[in-house]
Amino acid sequence: MTELTEEKVIDSADGKVWSQGFIKGMTEEGEQLSEINPESGPLGGSAVKAHSHGDSHGGGIGIPDSSRAGRLTSYKLADFPLITGREEDWRFTPLKRLRGLDRVGVKGQELNGAAPAVEATGPDAVTVETVGRDDARIGSAGIPEDRVAAAAWEHFKEATVVTLPAEYAGTVEDVTTLTLTGSGETPAAAHILVHAKKFATGIVVLDHRGTAVLSENVEILVEDGANLTVVSIQDWNDDAVHASAQHIKVGRDAKVKHVVVNLGGNLLRTTPSARYSGPGGDVEMYGLYFADAGQHLEQRLFVDHSTKNCKSRVTYKGALQGDGAHAVWIGDVLIRKEAEGTDTYELNRNLILTQGARADSVPNLEIETGMIEGAGHASATGRFDDEQLFYLQSRGIAEDVARRLVVRGFLNEVIQHIKVPALEERLRDAVERELAASA
Amino acid sequence: MSTLEIKDLHVSIETEQGVKPILKGVSLTINTGETHAIMGPNGSGKSTLASTIAGHPRYTVDSGSITLDGEDVLAMTVDQRARAGLFLAMQYPVEIPGVTMTNFLRTAKTAIDGEAPKLRTWTKDVKAAMAQLRIEPEFAERNVNEGFSGGEKKRHEILQLELLRPKFAVLDETDSGLDVDALKVVAEGVNRAIDAGGLGTMLITHYTRILRYIKPDFVHVFVDGNIAEQGGPELADRLEDEGYDRFLTVAPATA
Secondary structure, eight states, rough: OOOOEEEEEEEETTEEEEEEOOTTTTSGGGGGGOSSSSTTSTGGGGGGGGSSOTTTTTTTTSSSSGGGGOOOOOOOOOGGGOOOOOSSSTTTSOOGTTTTEEEEHHHHOOOOOOEEEEEESSOSSSSEEEEEHHHHTTTSSOOOOSSHHHHHHHHHHHHEEEOOTTTOBOOOOOEEEEEEEEEEEEEEEEEEEEEEEETEEEEEEEEEEEEEEEEEEEEEOOOTTEEEEEEEEEOOTTOOOOEEEEEEEEEEEEEEEEEEEESSSSEEEEEEEESSSSTOOEEEEEEEEEEEEEEEEEEEEEEEEEEOOOOEEEEEEEEEETTOOOEEEEEEEEEEETTTOOOEEEEEEEEEETTOEEEEEEEEEOOOOOOOSSEEEEEEEEEEEEHHHHHHHTTTTOOHHHHHHHHHHHHHHHOOOOHHHHHHHHHHHHHHHHHHOOO | OOOEEEEEEEEEEEETTEEEEEEEOOOOEETTOOOEEEEEEEEEEEHHHHHHHHHHEEEEEEEEEEEEETEEESSSOOOHHHHTTEEOOSOOOOOOOOHHHHHHHHHHHHHHHHHHOOHHHHHHHHHHHHHHHHOOOGGGGGGGTTOOHHHHHHHHHHHHHHHOOOOOEESSSSSOOOOOOHHHHHHHHHHHHHTTTSSSEEEEEEGGGGGGGGGOOOEEEETEEEEEEEESHHHHHHHHHHHHHHHHHHHOOOO
C-alpha cells in the first residue's frame, strides 16, 4: 500500500473541521484540485522522501565541497590520496563492493587482470587498432579525475583505438561496435580511445558483457565539425564491478551524443565528463539505467563549459526495483567566466517501482558569468504507486501490463533519442527482460 | 439488460486510530438505462461507495455483497471488474508519467474488449470523441493526466467512459471543481453515453447543479454511511432549496 495519512479538511460551507481517513487525491473537496497535485503527483509528497540532496555525509544541499573546477586531475595514481568514502566524489559509492579497484597499490592490491576481450564489427572505413601504452594518441582527450581512473591509466597494457577518418559520413546503419567481454574476477584495467576526425559522422557502441572487475578509461576525441554518437552499454553479469571514466573532448562546432546504458552488474560507476576545445560545440548526454535488488548504479557527470557559445543537454532516466537497489545521479555543470553564450540544461528522473529501492539525485550548477543563453536543471524521483496502479487497473488493464506500460513509457523517452534503430530494439528488449525478472 | 445490485454493504477503512466503519448497510439496485443520483454531505460515504465498487484496496468490505448480473463483484480484482463492465470516473484522476493518452486508451480498450481495436476506426472514434469533449488533439500525445487542469482531467474521464462503453458507470463527483462551461461539456458527454444505450449510471455529487444537465431517475441521499432518503428527481429539487441541514440535525456527520 501507498503511505496514507489522515488529514484534516476544513469544510468551507460551515467552517467545521472534520477529519476523514482518505486516499490521496480522493477527498471530497473539489477546491483541493490543483494542476500539479503536489501531494499525490509523481513528483511530490511521499515521492520526495526517496530523493535526497546531500545529507550527513558532507556537502550541503546541492553544493559540492568546493568548486568542480578545483578538482585534482592527474595521470599519476600517487597524486591521489586514498579514498575514505567521505569525499564528495565517493560518498555514495559502497567502497567495500569495489573489490579493490579503489585500493590499487595499497597492501599489495594489484590491477593486473586480463582486460576484457575486444571484438569489433562495423564499416570498413572505420579502423579499430590495438596499440601499446606509448601510442601518441593516448591522453589526447582526457585525464583522470579520481584515484580509480588514475590506477587504470597507470596499469592498462594495451589500448583499443577506434578512428573515424576525416569527413567519413556514416549513416545510422553504419555502427561500429566493440564488444568487450570480461574475462574474470581479477581486477583489470582497460583503455579505449574513440577518435572522430574533422567532419566525420558516425556511431560507436561499446558493449560491455560477461564478468569483470574492471577500471576503464574511455577517451572520446571529437575534432572540429565532427558529429559522433557514442553509446556505452554496461550489461554485465550480476557479479561484475565496473568503474568507467569517459572523457569527452569536443572540438569547434562539433556535435557529440553520448549515451550511457547501465543495466547489469553489481556495482557500476560511470563518470562521463565533457570538455570543449573550441566554440560552437554541442553535447547531448543521455543515460538510462535500471537498478534491480542489490545493484548499485552510479552515474556522475561533468560538463565543463570553458569556451563561448557551447551547448549541453543532459537527460538521464532510471527505474529502480527491489530491495537495496540504489541509483545515484550527480550532474555537475560548470560555466566558467569565459564561457559566454553557454546554453545548458540537465535533467534526471527516477522511477521507483517497489519499496526498498533508493535514488539519490544531485544536480550542481556553477555559473561564473551572467552572459549566458540559459542554464537550468531538474531532478525528480517519483514512485509508481498504488494509486497509479489502481487507476490503470480500473480501466481493465492487468497489473503486470500496467507496470510494464509505465516503465516502458518512462524509459522510452531516452531510448527514442538514441536514434540507432538496431540499438533501440535491443534496449527495449532489455527493459522488458528487467521487468520480467521482477514479476 | 444488466443489473448492479448492492446489498447491505458494510465497509470500513483502517486509520491510525483503528478501524473506522464508513458504509453501514447500503442497499441499492441499478438497472441498465437508469440514472441514479447519490447525494449527500461531505464524509457521508459517497466516494467510499464508488471506490468500493471499483475495488480500491484501501477499503475493506466487512459484510454485504455487490453483484453484477448475479456475478460476485467483490471476488474480482480491480481489472476484472472493469472488464466485467464497471467503470469509475474518478474524483481525482492520477497522473501516470511516461504513458501517453493514446497508448493508454488503446491499451485499456484492448483489455476491455479482449482484442485490439481496428486501428483506423479506433483513431477516428478517439478523435471524434475528443472533439465533442472539446479536448485539443495535442492531448493525445501527452502523458495521462500529467499537467492537466482539474477540468481537463474530468473531461478525460468522460472521454474514457464514452470510448470504453461500460455497462455501469460510477461518476464520483465528476462535477466538483468545474466551472459552468466545463460542467456543460462534461454533462453532454455523460448524456451521450446514456443515450447511446446499454448504460446504467450512478452519479455521485455533492451539489445539485449537475442535475440540471443530467436528469436522474432516482435520487438517494447519503448520510453517515447509509441511505437516509430516496425518491425521484423531485428530491433533488428539495435538496437544492433546503440543503442537507435537515439530515444533519437528525444524524450528524461524524466529526
